[in-house]
Amino acid sequence: MPTCSFCKKPYNEHKGIVVFTFDGKSLSYCSGKCRRNAELGRDPKKTNWVRREKKGKSIKELKEEKIRSIKEDTGDKK
Numbered sequence: 001m002p003t004c005s006f007c008k009k010p011y012n013e014h015k016g017i018v019v020f021t022f023d024g025k026s027l028s029y030c031s032g033k034c035r036r037n038a039e040l041g042r043d044p045k046k047t048n049w050v051r052r053e054k055k056g057k058s059i060k061e062l063k064e065e066k067i068r069s070i071k072e073d074t075g076d077k078k
């Protein structure tokens, strides 16, 4: 099971694309989206759609935190 070199997500074989660079490295991408984003030189940490693997915190918790911070921001303006 290869892992995508951009989004670090494990995916099934017979899917995606493997790019061999001139340095002898092989880059496997799960989708054309990941390949294009990597070719554009984007940082996977900064892209919103890449799932971050944070210790202890789930996506639901992160969303709740975001909502809380937005609520706090609006509260300060008043």
Ligand SMILES: [Zn+2]
Residues within 6 Å of the ligand: 004, 005, 006, 007, 008, 009, 029, 030, 031, 034
């Ligand atoms: Zn990917």
